[in-house]
Amino acid sequence: xxxxxxxxxxxxxxxxxxxxxxxxxxxxxxxxxxxxxxxxxxxxxxxxxxxxxxxxxxxxxxxxxxxxxxxxxxxxxxxxxxxxxxxxxxxxxxxxxxxxxxxxxxxxxxxxxxxxxxxxxxxxxxxxxxxxxxxxxxxxxxxxxxxxxxxxxxxxxxxxxxxxxxxxxxxxxxxxxxxxxxxxxxxxxxxxxxxxxxxxxxxxxxxxxxxxxxxxxxxxxxxxxxxxxxxxxxxxxxxxxxxxxxxxxxxxxxxxxxxxxxxxxxxxxxxxxxxxxxxxxxxxxxxxxxxxxxxxxxxxxxxxxxxxxxxxxxxxxxxxxxxxxxxxxxxxxxxxxxxxxxxxxxxxxxxxxxxxxxxxxxxxxxxxxxxxxxxxxxxxxxxxxxxxxxx
Amino acid sequence: xxxxxxxxxxxxxxxxxxxxxxxxxxxxxxxxxxxxxxxxxxxxxxxxxxxxxxxxxxxxxxxxxxxxxxxxxxxxxxxxxxxxxxxxxxxxxxxxxxxxxxxxxxxxxxxxxxxxxxxxxxxxxxxxxxxxxxxxxxxxxxxxxxxxxxxxxxxxxxxxxxxxxxxxxxxxxxxxxxxxxxxxxxxxxxxxxxxxxxxxxxxxxxxxxxxxxxxxxxxxxxxxxxxxxxxxxxxxxxxxxxxxxxxxxxxxxxxxxxxxxxxxxxxxxxxxxxxxxxxxxxxxxxxxxxxxxxxxxxxxxxxxxxxxx
Amino acid sequence: xxxxxxxxxxxxxxxxxxxxxxxxxxxxxxxxxxxxxxxxxxxxxxxxxxxxxxxxxxxxxxxxxxxxxxxxxxxxxxxxxxxxxxxxxxxxxxxxxxxxxxxxxxxxxxxxxxxxxxxxxxxxxxxxxxxxxxxxxxxxxxxxxxxxxxxxxxxxxxxxxxxxxxxxxxxxxxxxxxxxxxxxxxxxxxxxxxxxxxxxxxxxxxxxxxxxxxxxxxxxxxxxxxxxx
Numbered sequence: 001x002x003x004x005x006x007x008x009x010x011x012x013x014x015x016x017x018x019x020x021x022x023x024x025x026x027x028x029x030x031x032x033x034x035x036x037x038x039x040x041x042x043x044x045x046x047x048x049x050x051x052x053x054x055x056x057x058x059x060x061x062x063x064x065x066x067x068x069x070x071x072x073x074x075x076x077x078x079x080x081x082x083x084x085x086x087x088x089x090x091x092x093x094x095x096x097x098x099x100x101x102x103x104x105x106x107x108x109x110x111x112x113x114x115x116x117x118x119x120x121x122x123x124x125x126x127x128x129x130x131x132x133x134x135x136x137x138x139x140x141x142x143x144x145x146x147x148x149x150x151x152x153x154x155x156x157x158x159x160x161x162x163x164x165x166x167x168x169x170x171x172x173x174x175x176x177x178x179x180x181x182x183x184x185x186x187x188x189x190x191x192x193x194x195x196x197x198x199x200x201x202x203x204x205x206x207x208x209x210x211x212x213x214x215x216x217x218x219x220x221x222x223x224x225x226x227x228x229x230x231x232x233x234x235x236x237x238x239x240x241x242x243x244x245x246x247x248x249x250x251x252x253x254x255x256x257x258x259x260x261x262x263x264x265x266x267x268x269x270x271x272x273x274x275x276x277x278x279x280x281x282x283x284x285x286x287x288x289x290x291x292x293x294x295x296x297x298x299x300x301x302x303x304x305x306x307x308x309x310x311x312x313x314x315x316x317x318x319x320x321x322x323x324x325x326x327x328x329x330x331x332x333x334x335x336x337x338x339x340x341x342x343x344x345x346x347x348x349x350x351x352x353x354x355x356x357x358x359x360x361x362x363x364x365x366x367x368x369x370x371x372x373x374x375x376x377x378x379x380x381x382x383x384x385x386x387x388x389x390x391x
Numbered sequence: 392x393x394x395x396x397x398x399x400x401x402x403x404x405x406x407x408x409x410x411x412x413x414x415x416x417x418x419x420x421x422x423x424x425x426x427x428x429x430x431x432x433x434x435x436x437x438x439x440x441x442x443x444x445x446x447x448x449x450x451x452x453x454x455x456x457x458x459x460x461x462x463x464x465x466x467x468x469x470x471x472x473x474x475x476x477x478x479x480x481x482x483x484x485x486x487x488x489x490x491x492x493x494x495x496x497x498x499x500x501x502x503x504x505x506x507x508x509x510x511x512x513x514x515x516x517x518x519x520x521x522x523x524x525x526x527x528x529x530x531x532x533x534x535x536x537x538x539x540x541x542x543x544x545x546x547x548x549x550x551x552x553x554x555x556x557x558x559x560x561x562x563x564x565x566x567x568x569x570x571x572x573x574x575x576x577x578x579x580x581x582x583x584x585x586x587x588x589x590x591x592x593x594x595x596x597x598x599x600x601x602x603x604x605x606x607x608x609x610x611x612x613x614x615x616x617x618x619x620x621x622x623x624x625x626x627x628x629x630x631x632x633x634x635x636x637x638x639x640x641x642x643x644x645x646x647x648x649x650x651x652x653x654x655x656x657x658x659x660x661x662x663x664x665x666x667x668x669x670x671x672x673x674x675x676x677x678x679x680x681x682x683x684x685x686x687x688x689x690x691x692x693x694x695x696x697x698x699x700x
Numbered sequence: 701x702x703x704x705x706x707x708x709x710x711x712x713x714x715x716x717x718x719x720x721x722x723x724x725x726x727x728x729x730x731x732x733x734x735x736x737x738x739x740x741x742x743x744x745x746x747x748x749x750x751x752x753x754x755x756x757x758x759x760x761x762x763x764x765x766x767x768x769x770x771x772x773x774x775x776x777x778x779x780x781x782x783x784x785x786x787x788x789x790x791x792x793x794x795x796x797x798x799x800x801x802x803x804x805x806x807x808x809x810x811x812x813x814x815x816x817x818x819x820x821x822x823x824x825x826x827x828x829x830x831x832x833x834x835x836x837x838x839x840x841x842x843x844x845x846x847x848x849x850x851x852x853x854x855x856x857x858x859x860x861x862x863x864x865x866x867x868x869x870x871x872x873x874x875x876x877x878x879x880x881x882x883x884x885x886x887x888x889x890x891x892x893x894x895x896x897x898x899x900x901x902x903x904x905x906x907x908x909x910x911x912x913x914x915x916x917x918x919x920x921x922x923x924x925x926x927x928x929x
Contacts, residue, residue, distance in 0.1 A: 248491070
């Protein structure tokens with residue numbers, strides 16, 4: 001007795017029908033499982049990052065925007081705070097602040113303006129080169145290095161804020177001082193610069209010819225006692241080099257310089273609780289625990305997922321009914337064949353066995369396909385989540 | 392005693408010496424490993440750190456002797472040295488512009504004049520420039536020789552001691568003891584300066600360079616500045632500027648950061664102005680230390696105040 | 701079974717059968733077929749010829765009388781026993797061949813062995829299947845799909861399938877009904893030859909009167925009393 005052989009012949013003979021059945025079953029099984037895998041991975045990534053970041057200080061407003069920008073370098077720019085905020089944290093004596101200014105992009109990668117302490121805090125290792133030392137230097141994440149094919153000594157130009165922004169943001173050509181080792185985190189996708197370099201991109205700091213000493217009078221618009229007004233011919237450096245670095249300087253009060261957030265690292269849990277207490281009623285700032293914000297986000301995601309699950313269940317039932325219909329129709333088409341095998345001397349159970357063998361083959365192939373696809377999703381889940389969800 | 396006995400004693404004493412030697416080496420290397428690496432942006436802060444930290448800190452002040460540390464730009468290797476330090480002592484008050492152009496780990500920065508920020512002196516000299524008719528950038532600077540007010544110097548030393556104690560709480564007592572001794576000496580300088588100034592209140596003084604603002608404020612000195620460099624012979628317009636200053640108010644003493652050229656000194660003497668060497672000690676002195684330089688400064692200034700007006 | 705002497709292969713007495721709810725009733729007072737005999741059964745359409753084959757094969761159970769095949773009283777066996785008896789002792793040849801399109805010619809011949817637990821597919825069986833195909837002149841077509849064959853070739857493959865378990869009794873229901881005249885003679889020749897080789901008995905229902913002289917005996921259904929009640 002060889003029902004599987006006969007069933008195999010039958011399903012391979014009816015290729016079209018078999019492929020449609022396999023595709024439907026595979027999809028119905030694969031979709032919810034893949035979705036679950038990706039959601040689990042997103043949650044893992046979101047959680048790991050959130051748990052690694054005890055507190056986050058930002059301007060009062062959307063806590064989610066603040067967390068997404070500061071932890072995952074999402075392109076939504078939260079309301080800004082200024083350099084008075086780190087002083088507030090410093091003065092509390094309860095924590096130390098890590099400034100973050102995440103606003104600009106360079107060839108599709110977010111530019112993260114911060115200080116060297118960030119690398120210590122995140123435990124990031126260099127794969128090559130060194131950390132940024134001079135203004136205009138950048139340290140790039142592993143993925144940026146791979147995607148753009150650049151390494152130590154190469155340069156990277158910041159993207160203008162918008163194409164017609166002629167007054168504000170000048171593209172800055174940054175030199176890659178180091179490349180980070182793969183950390184399987186959003187840091188892989190970022191370009192890190194000193195927060196002062198980010199301010200240079202913003203136009204708060206700049207370098208130019210010494211106006212008092214310049215021999216080229218054509219750049220001078222007006223010269224009063226002590227005040228020199230330059231016209232647009234004044235050379236704006238778009239690259240910071242050892243030759244011109246001495247001319248770079250910042251204008252205005254340092255306290256007014258912008259930041260998007262502070263990573264706040266409290267001395268201990270008690271200090272964290274006390275610090276949180278201080279900011280509860282603050283109208284300018286919000287001090288959030290990223291993990292709590294992610295809790296809220298995951299709740300929303302899981303509510304959406306429940307809806308999707310319900311839809312998938314309905315689709316699965318519809319698919320199942322379709323499959324039952326397909327088999328029922330196929331039994332009708334094969335009535336003569338089944339009658340013949342009964343007349344030859346087989347029981348009615350033979351029909352059931354043949355049908356079961358066909359279903360077994362189709363389900364097995366679907367399961368193998370589904371498992372293969374899920375395996376692909378699983379091994380690429382970190383990258384997929386970074387590429388599709390946490391962009 | 393038998394020869395055999397002598398030999399045994401000798402062996403025991405050799406082993407004892409070896410054991411003591413090993414213990415000593417161990418202790419020394421433990422101390423060395425435990426030493427805080429401190430980088431400073433000027434000499435006074437480096438000196439304070441050396442005094443307070445004693446053997447428990449390794450103080451680096453890498454600016455070459457020939458440069459003015461306030462307007463210096465370290466190379467990449469030197470910056471890497473600063474980046475690797477346990478503590479980086481900043482003077483604050485806009486001192487050492489180069490720190491704006493490099494990346495230093497924020498957690499390791501110690502702004503020693505943090506507590507003085509409200510009483511910085513703003514200087515209006517320098518060029519204001521504009522980019523186009525609507526963008527005005529004031530380059531108004533801040534006077535930065537904060538330590539020449541010895542009371543302020545004592546406060547800056549206090550910040551250094553606090554930072555060292557935060558890094559090594561187990562040594563806080565030793566640091567505080569050293570700090571007290573240092574602050575006593577600084578406050579002695581402070582009282583001597585106050586006593587000196589009280590001898591002739593309002594004595595009109597000149598300064599070759601605007602670096603004595605905090606000192607003038609603390610001790611109530613009548614100080615007017617030109618912008619002369621010790622190694623550069625002033626030109627005619629500089630002399631005319633000085634003469635017109637002297638016409639407005641006579642003054643017989645000019646404070647110098649370094650010894651002026653002989654011609655300058657003679658020219659000043661012809662105008663009845665004597666040279667007083669008062670070194671701010673921004674860089675490490677060739678001989679002596681911060682205290683000996685400051686005591687010599689006060690000695691020199693004593694001559695002016697003790698002289699009959 | 702399979703004795704060479706002229707013993708009775710089929711013995712029917714006072715057989716009665718009617719389909720539930722149908723007006724027709726089949727009645728066979730007596731019919732006996734000797735072992736090795738080739739009997740043709742003729743009769744008008746609807747006279748119950750196929751029903752008779754079903755009763756002999758144990759597909760249907762009579763409500764009166766008995767059907768004995770060889771030593772076995774088929775009508776007294778249980779359901780499973782009748783199926784098992786049928787697949788091992790009776791070979792069916794159908795008018796429309798009943799080959800499976802999705803199987804090759806050889807797989808069609810082996811099909812009963814693949815789906816029935818009463819038969820065991822082994823090397824000698826495969827060897828015999830190939831010999832049968834060769835004897836029927838379609839050895840070269842063994843791996844062709846059944847639907848690609850001509851009607852004559854299809855019926856030859858169907859005969860191979862019926863004969864492979866070496867049944868003592870072959871029941872042919874209008875086996876030549878769908879064939880052209882040349883093929884009719886040829887297929888009948890081949891069927892007779894294989895039946896003779898196996899020493900089997902043949903009971904063939906047919907409408908084809910020109911073939912009747914080739915049978916040992918002809919049983920006309922008009923001789924039975926089949927009537928509407």
